Amino acid sequence: MSEFKALLVTEEQGQYQRRVVTRHIDDLPAGEVLIRVHWSSLNYKDAMSASGNKAITRNYPHTPGIDAAGVVEASSVSELAPGDEVIVTGYDLGMDTAGGFGQYIRVPAAWVLKRPAGLSLRESMVLGTAGLTAALCIDKLERAGLSSGAGPVLVTGATGGVGSIAVAMLAHLGHEVVAVTGKADQADFLRGIGASEVMSREELQAGTNKVLLGERWEGAVDTVGGDILFNVVKSLRYDASVACCGLTAGGQFQASVFPFILRNVNLLGVDSVEQPLVAKASMWDRLSLQWKMDLQQLAEEVTLEQLPERIDTILAGGMVGRAVVNLG
Ligand code: NDP
Numbered sequence: 001m002s003e004f005k006a007l008l009v010t011e012e013q014g015q016y017q018r019r020v021v022t023r024h025i026d027d028l029p030a031g032e033v034l035i036r037v038h039w040s041s042l043n044y045k046d047a048m049s050a051s052g053n054k055a056i057t058r059n060y061p062h063t064p065g066i067d068a069a070g071v072v073e074a075s076s077v078s079e080l081a082p083g084d085e086v087i088v089t090g091y092d093l094g095m096d097t098a099g100g101f102g103q104y105i106r107v108p109a110a111w112v113l114k115r116p117a118g119l120s121l122r123e124s125m126v127l128g129t130a131g132l133t134a135a136l137c138i139d140k141l142e143r144a145g146l147s148s149g150a151g152p153v154l155v156t157g158a159t160g161g162v163g164s165i166a167v168a169m170l171a172h173l174g175h176e177v178v179a180v181t182g183k184a185d186q187a188d189f190l191r192g193i194g195a196s197e198v199m200s201r202e203e204l205q206a207g208t209n210k211v212l213l214g215e216r217w218e219g220a221v222d223t224v225g226g227d228i229l230f231n232v233v234k235s236l237r238y239d240a241s242v243a244c245c246g247l248t249a250g251g252q253f254q255a256s257v258f259p260f261i262l263r264n265v266n267l268l269g270v271d272s273v274e275q276p277l278v279a280k281a282s283m284w285d286r287l288s289l290q291w292k293m294d295l296q297q298l299a300e301e302v303t304l305e306q307l308p309e310r311i312d313t314i315l316a317g318g319m320v321g322r323a324v325v326n327l328g
Helices: 044-049 121-143 161-172 184-192 201-205 226-234 258-263 277-288 304-315
Strands: 003-012 015-024 033-042 067-075 085-089 104-107 152-155 176-181 197-200 217-222 236-244 266-269 299-303 322-326
Touching: 003 304, 015 304, 033 085, 033 121, 033 304, 044 304, 067 104, 067 121, 085 121, 121 161, 121 217, 121 236, 121 266, 121 277, 121 322, 152 161, 161 176, 161 184, 161 217, 161 322, 176 184, 176 201, 184 197, 197 201, 201 226, 217 226, 226 236, 226 258, 236 258, 299 304, 304 322
Parallel strands: 152 176, 152 217, 176 197, 217 236, 236 266, 299 322
Antiparallel strands: 003 015, 033 067, 033 104, 033 322, 067 085
16 A cells, blocks of 8 residues: 555645645655554644644645554564554654654654553544643643642633643543633533633633732643733732643733742743653553543544644634544
């Protein structure tokens, strides 16, 4: 089998077109491990890559997909053998390396993890980069002192991929979760996955001009950035932390030193892409064992052919939960 299906993004006179095409194994970059991809997932970054964001992808034509789970077909390293079930998330996959929106990828062995024992390939992609990122945020908050039962934990962008998994995971770990959303009609979904309270985005945006806001949150996972992030910083309780991982509301914010020097709060950065493989492996083990959750409610299955429409939805901020991509 040397031909396969892939979503290909092409650049034509400054416009980016997305279609499912037939590709050839020889079109893939050189690499140590050839993987037959069975499942992938849709992340905001894939949508940026699929719409010509040159900070993500410099060269087109290109196949996005920062997540992939499948079976090794050929390997030039001894640690990985044909038939091994594996997952790949982040590094350059789907950025300038052809990604998981194709039925085959070829990548360096240093990007490849054996499938965690407690998760199926499909479950690993329901989580995908979004799940890994939510877990890294919660882990960092815990290491900064967050413990369950201490008080409400805020999640912004709560219906999105990272946000919905963070809500579900925090609730699963015994935290009281307040979910912030721009989608008033998704309150039932958010309560269904574990939120104790649902707050509107407008409510959280109030008070941007103030130096400090009332102390409310024992911790927070922020997936949106912009001035919403700094409003979260201003409303953290004394000594609390917010984990910052996303930018759907913007990459910049107005800030002051006051919350830091008056309330001892922490702004924690989280990156899931370039974590050393050993750190990713340890987090995936936790996701598959102690933090394992029922993921049914979070995932909708889509085909490659349905991806272009889903990419428009995620770019418009309309994502609810996770889209797991079935590559057949
Ligand atoms: P999604 O699109 O699935 O979720 C983002 C959510 O943000 C939306 O569903 C919406 O939720 C909210 N939102 C969208 N637009 C706005 C806006 N203008 N203002 C405020 N809120 C908005 O994306 P992902 O979950 O895949 O990614 C979330 C962010 O995290 C992205 O910026 C992504 O690049 C980043 N990311 C970072 C990673 C890292 O390693 N640091 C890894 C993975 C993702 P609602 O309507 O409920 O408010």
